[in-house]
Amino acid sequence: MSRPIFEVIALTAQDAKAAQAGGADRLELVTDMAADGLTPTVAGFAAIRAAVDLPLRVMLRIQDGFTPGDLDELRARVAALRAEGAEEFVLGFLDQDGNVDLAAVRALAEAVAGCRWTFHRAIDHSADRAALRAAIAELPGLDTFLTAGAPAGVADGREVLTGELAKAGEPGYRQRILIGGGLREEHLAELRAEGFDAFHVGGAVRVAGWDSPVDVAKVARWRELIGS
Numbered sequence: 001m002s003r004p005i006f007e008v009i010a011l012t013a014q015d016a017k018a019a020q021a022g023g024a025d026r027l028e029l030v031t032d033m034a035a036d037g038l039t040p041t042v043a044g045f046a047a048i049r050a051a052v053d054l055p056l057r058v059m060l061r062i063q064d065g066f067t068p069g070d071l072d073e074l075r076a077r078v079a080a081l082r083a084e085g086a087e088e089f090v091l092g093f094l095d096q097d098g099n100v101d102l103a104a105v106r107a108l109a110e111a112v113a114g115c116r117w118t119f120h121r122a123i124d125h126s127a128d129r130a131a132l133r134a135a136i137a138e139l140p141g142l143d144t145f146l147t148a149g150a151p152a153g154v155a156d157g158r159e160v161l162t163g164e165l166a167k168a169g170e171p172g173y174r175q176r177i178l179i180g181g182g183l184r185e186e187h188l189a190e191l192r193a194e195g196f197d198a199f200h201v202g203g204a205v206r207v208a209g210w211d212s213p214v215d216v217a218k219v220a221r222w223r224e225l226i227g228s
Contacts, residue, residue: 003227003228004197004198004228006023006198006222006223006226007024007028007198007199007200008022008028008200008219009027009029009037010027010030010214011029011030011031011033011040012044015214016048016051016214017052018214018215018216020052021216021219022215022216022217022223023219023220023223024219025055026054026055027048027056027057028057028059028118029045029048029059030059033202035064036064037059037061038059038061038062039077042080042084045058045081045084045085049084049086055087056087056088057117057118058081058090060078060091060108060112066092066093066125067094067096068104068108074111075108078112082115086115087116088115088116089116089118090117090118090120090146091118092120092121093105098125098127098128099132100126100135100136102135105136105139106139109141112141113141115141118142119136119142119175121147121180123146123147124150133145133172134171134172137171137172137175144178144198146181147161147177147179147180147181148161148179148181148183149161149179152182153181153182154180154181155182155187157181161179161191162194165194165196176198177196177198179196179198179199179200180199180200180201184204185221185222188222189225192226192227201222205218205222
């Protein structure tokens, strides 16, 4: 059985080093958690890239909420990050009605052509998550959905998550489910027993929320619970 994926949100090189030391497999790079995570600067990405040798998935998001904002700016950010060595990304956009903004997602998928990417928790806020999956399932590079199963988090989304895992391999459900959003230690044993194999945390591995750095011991505790 392959090692479960454990992804940790990193805002700084300090976070990244602690996450790697504690046993994380991959990092999601963001800035400004007051806006639920925006695209980091090129300098911020470069500092983290120099600090660790883990895979890095870089958030592509320039404003709060799930609408894309200026697509030209997003494309420019992608170009600059790729020039600095970014190879994996995280993105996801909805329109004003809560449907997937297919034009925006396609535009960014083209901008990151040749790279692997995650569609993030916009799926949990969409009007129709099955329709969203079907619409983007065949976009090149998409290999992961980051989801809690519900807007409020994993505790409310367990039934949805279980139902989607049961469809694994079907059209729209071939991508890995990366569970994140309100994920707590006490969820892990049952989720692992059900067959989930990828987990994502941010604040849970910090001592005092987003104002504190990633804590090595907390990461190591999660690594132990998730398994290796």
